[in-house]
Amino acid sequence: MMVPLDPSSKPTSQRRIAEGDTVVVYERHDAMRAVAVLPGAVLQNRFGVFRHDDWIGRPFGCKVHSAASAGGGGARGGKGKGGGFVHLLAPTPELWTLVLSHRTQILYLADISLVVSYLELVPGCLVLESGTGSGSLTTSLARAVAPHGRVCTFDFHDQRAASAREDFERNGLTSIITVAVRDIQGQGFPEEHTGAADAVFLDLPQPWLAIPSAGTMLKQDGVLCSFSPCIEQVQRACEAMRSCFTDIRTFEILLRTYEVREGGLKGATTNEESNAVPLAQKKRKLLAAAETLDVKQNSSSVMVRPCSTARGHTGYLTFARLRVHGN
Amino acid sequence: MAAIPREAWEGCSVLLDINDGDRLAFFRLTPAATVKVGNRTCSLQPLVGRPFGSLFSVGPSGLVPCADAPSSRDDTTQDAADGPSQDETRDNRSLVDNNTAQNLSSDDIEAMKRDGVSGDEIVEALIANSSTFGKKTLFSQEKYKLKKQKKYAPKVLLRRPSTRSICETYFKKSPARTGFMRVDALSLLLSMANVGPYSDVLVVDMVGGLVVGAVAERLGGTGYVCSTYLGSAASSIDIIRMYNLSSDMTTRIVQAPLSDLCSLQNSVDVSSGLNDSIQGEAQEPTAVPVENTQPSVPQPTDTAVPDEKTQSPKEQSIDIDIPEPLLDEHINQDGNSSLDSKGDEDGSSIGPKSLKAGKAPSPERMKYWSEHGFSSLIVAAPGHDVESFVADLLPLLSYSAPFAIYHQYLQPLATCMHSLQVSKMALGLQISEPWLREYQVLPSRTHPHMQMNAFGGYILSGIRIHNGDACNGSK
Numbered sequence: 001m002m003v004p005l006d007p008s009s010k011p012t013s014q015r016r017i018a019e020g021d022t023v024v025v026y027e028r029h030d031a032m033r034a035v036a037v038l039p040g041a042v043l044q045n046r047f048g049v050f051r052h053d054d055w056i057g058r059p060f061g062c063k064v065h066s067a068a069s070a071g072g073g074g075a076r077g078g079k080g081k082g083g084g085f086v087h088l089l090a091p092t093p094e095l096w097t098l099v100l101s102h103r104t105q106i107l108y109l110a111d112i113s114l115v116v117s118y119l120e121l122v123p124g125c126l127v128l129e130s131g132t133g134s135g136s137l138t139t140s141l142a143r144a145v146a147p148h149g150r151v152c153t154f155d156f157h158d159q160r161a162a163s164a165r166e167d168f169e170r171n172g173l174t175s176i177i178t179v180a181v182r183d184i185q186g187q188g189f190p191e192e193h194t195g196a197a198d199a200v201f202l203d204l205p206q207p208w209l210a211i212p213s214a215g216t217m218l219k220q221d222g223v224l225c226s227f228s229p230c231i232e233q234v235q236r237a238c239e240a241m242r243s244c245f246t247d248i249r250t251f252e253i254l255l256r257t258y259e260v261r262e263g264g265l266k267g268a269t270t271n272e273e274s275n276a277v278p279l280a281q282k283k284r285k286l287l288a289a290a291e292t293l294d295v296k297q298n299s300s301s302v303m304v305r306p307c308s309t310a311r312g313h314t315g316y317l318t319f320a321r322l323r324v325h326g327n
Numbered sequence: 328m329a330a331i332p333r334e335a336w337e338g339c340s341v342l343l344d345i346n347d348g349d350r351l352a353f354f355r356l357t358p359a360a361t362v363k364v365g366n367r368t369c370s371l372q373p374l375v376g377r378p379f380g381s382l383f384s385v386g387p388s389g390l391v392p393c394a395d396a397p398s399s400r401d402d403t404t405q406d407a408a409d410g411p412s413q414d415e416t417r418d419n420r421s422l423v424d425n426n427t428a429q430n431l432s433s434d435d436i437e438a439m440k441r442d443g444v445s446g447d448e449i450v451e452a453l454i455a456n457s458s459t460f461g462k463k464t465l466f467s468q469e470k471y472k473l474k475k476q477k478k479y480a481p482k483v484l485l486r487r488p489s490t491r492s493i494c495e496t497y498f499k500k501s502p503a504r505t506g507f508m509r510v511d512a513l514s515l516l517l518s519m520a521n522v523g524p525y526s527d528v529l530v531v532d533m534v535g536g537l538v539v540g541a542v543a544e545r546l547g548g549t550g551y552v553c554s555t556y557l558g559s560a561a562s563s564i565d566i567i568r569m570y571n572l573s574s575d576m577t578t579r580i581v582q583a584p585l586s587d588l589c590s591l592q593n594s595v596d597v598s599s600g601l602n603d604s605i606q607g608e609a610q611e612p613t614a615v616p617v618e619n620t621q622p623s624v625p626q627p628t629d630t631a632v633p634d635e636k637t638q639s640p641k642e643q644s645i646d647i648d649i650p651e652p653l654l655d656e657h658i659n660q661d662g663n664s665s666l667d668s669k670g671d672e673d674g675s676s677i678g679p680k681s682l683k684a685g686k687a688p689s690p691e692r693m694k695y696w697s698e699h700g701f702s703s704l705i706v707a708a709p710g711h712d713v714e715s716f717v718a719d720l721l722p723l724l725s726y727s728a729p730f731a732i733y734h735q736y737l738q739p740l741a742t743c744m745h746s747l748q749v750s751k752m753a754l755g756l757q758i759s760e761p762w763l764r765e766y767q768v769l770p771s772r773t774h775p776h777m778q779m780n781a782f783g784g785y786i787l788s789g790i791r792i793h794n795g796d797a798c799n800g801s802k
Contacts, residue, residue: 003523007549010525012699013725029755061726062793087754087792090727092521110761113518114511120489123524123547124330143523147549149330198331219333221380221487231766231773238768246380250766253511258758258785260741260748304741304758316766324380 047084536564
């Protein structure tokens with residue numbers, strides 16, 4: 001279960017994979033997929049064929065090997081023990097962000113974590129979101145406000161709203177997330193939420209059209225966030241916020257990642273050693289070889305460098321607080 | 328009951344933002360609490376019952392709520408934007424800095440103050456008597472006005488303490504105390520560790536309790552925060568007092584030494600079938616931990632003990648070196664007296680509450696965690712070599728549990744990541760560094776902030792995996 005809604009459903013070492021569970025199949029850090037566990041079903045990938053029946057009863061986080069009897073006939077059968085493997089992980093909103101099918105451009109971990117923190121969400125809050133998109137942020141919002149809070153998310157695209165609703169249902173989040181089809185830019189948020197929302201999140205092409213409505217939804221000192229890729233959108237949104245919002249701040253957050261490997265750096269003395277070897281007597285050769293080995297061992301260390309590729313821009317995040325009326 | 332309290336109440340912790348971030352300080356709203364703004368000491372009583380987000384000015388009798396429109400800088404900006412565009416073409420070619428622009432002398436200003444003229448009126452008088460104000464660009468006029476307002480008409484904003492504002496305040500005032508952890512790094516830690524309802528989060532917090540408080544706020548009274556520490560002296564988690572945690576949230580913050588958690592784990596592994604033995608072991612945490620009584624099983628834990636002992640003095644020195652400099656010295660005295668006053672008046676309710684945080688977990692809870700594992704792990708030990716104890720912490724997690732390790736230096740995380748890769752205890756390992764840029768967005772004046780904090784720390788994240796017999800068999 002993506003977000004535990006009662007203590008018995010929380011993931012622990014004792015919990016086993018059961019029929020109907022969603023597991024994240026981890027092949028490599030950039031190759032994962034979400035799979036629903038069904039009796040009799042099989043998963044095929046480049047590492048082999050995996051039977052779901054073999055997964056049921058195993059703990060999350062285990063390593064599973066492909067079925068030996070499948071694949072390339074006799075030759076593969078003979079090498080059954082050498083079959084590929086994958087890891088089965090319990091789903092989390094972070095893993096879901098990496099594996100979900102993209103129906104729209106989505107927010108990623110750095111933006112999502114800043115949004116949840118700056119909206120000051122805690123269990124029990126009510127959050128309004130538009131648009132739903134692929135549901136990447138919605139799942140993290142649900143985790144932040146569960147078990148008693150609510151996320152009301154709106155999208156003006158019928159099919160995307162239906163697909164998102166299916167995803168939330170599959171992940172067991174229907175008691176927290178409600179999905180509605182509504183054009184927030186044209187109609188505003190529904191009046192039933194007036195003055196009830198702790199936070200509002202907008203990911204819309206024209207957020208300035210929705211900001212007055214967002215203002216009427218929020219409790220005093222509630223927080224609004226608008227996500228826009230272009231600075232012109234931000235300017236118009238900030239202009240629309242000035243009338244009833246304060247503490248308006250715009251951020252951009254990016255994540256740089258590093259790769260780690262073990263290796264050695266060549267020293268100047270190594271060349272001298274190699275040059276000296278042919279000229280030395282037999283005894284000196286042995287000494288030289290030993291010294292070379294020592295040098296190599298000493299120079300081996302853990303080295304780290306930034307990854308060459310990184311996401312250069314996702315969007316600007318603008319946060320604002322509903323102004324509190326004095327006197 | 329609302330999830331977030333929207334009004335200040337007596338005895339609560341508040342964050343006061345004086346003059347748009349020029350000064351930030353935490354206060355507890357007790358009857359005797361005061362704040363010094365400029366030369367004047369004001370009682371905090373007018374803040375009780377006011378909604379968070381209220382703005383106050385300093386009047387003759389103390390803090391006074393501001394009316395809406397004139398107080399807002401945003402309104403000023405809007406008025407400026409409405410000005411004729413022709414004015415915006417002015418420049419500074421005719422302005423000379425000869426110190427004769429202001430016709431009011433300092434004696435005149437002092438006389439106005441003595442006569443009880445309000446700060447806003449002083450600002451208006453200064454503008455009227457400035458011979459160059461009319462020649463300035465609108466932007467320069469706005470800057471001039473804001474500067475005078477901060478001096479003669481200071482504003483005090485009543486802010487609710489939250490993870491966001493507490494982290495930002497400490498990062499601004501005393502970043503070394505919280506290991507130079509920026510708010511976006513703390514946000515990432517909480518997300519990467521999947522902190523959510525009913526989580527049991529294992530925390531190594533050597534940043535004053537900032538992480539413990541943030542996790543407790545996210546849990547909202549569900550799940551537990553188990554703050555563990557190395558050696559026998561518990562790490563300070565005083566910052567959690569800044570959060571207004573409910574008693575339910577506070578009682579779910581427990582502290583236990585890492586040696587106890589590891590020894591219990593080992594005893595379960597060795598004699599999982601003997602319930603009596605387990606219960607006997609479980610009783611240890613309730614007593615004062617004594618190193619000698621620990622089982623002498625030849626485990627890596629035992630070899631780590633000398634290192635932990637060596638590190639203990641370092642921890643203590645860290646705490647000693649950085650007392651809470653957040654409060655000014657004068658106000659610190661008030662703070663002390665207010666704390667005493669709080670003890671006197673609300674001893675029955677607040678005293679026990681403060682004592683509840685950081686208790687040792689119950690034997691049943693310890694047994695549960697040794698069998699089921701923790702839901703996630705967060706390590707914030709910016710002064711330590713994390714590799715030495717992360718290997719002890721990971722077996723305490725559930726399978727498929729995420730963890731996140733924060734450090735201010737890159738090399739300790741690289742070494743730790745490499746050792747985790749070699750030992751195959753985890754996968755999805757990733758070292759990340761957040762980069763956060765803030766923008767000024769105003770009409771025709773949009774640009775990134777000229778000054779930014781260029782460093783927010785590094786985070787190593789991953790997921791613990793199951794290393795079962797099947798895996799060994801296949802090898």
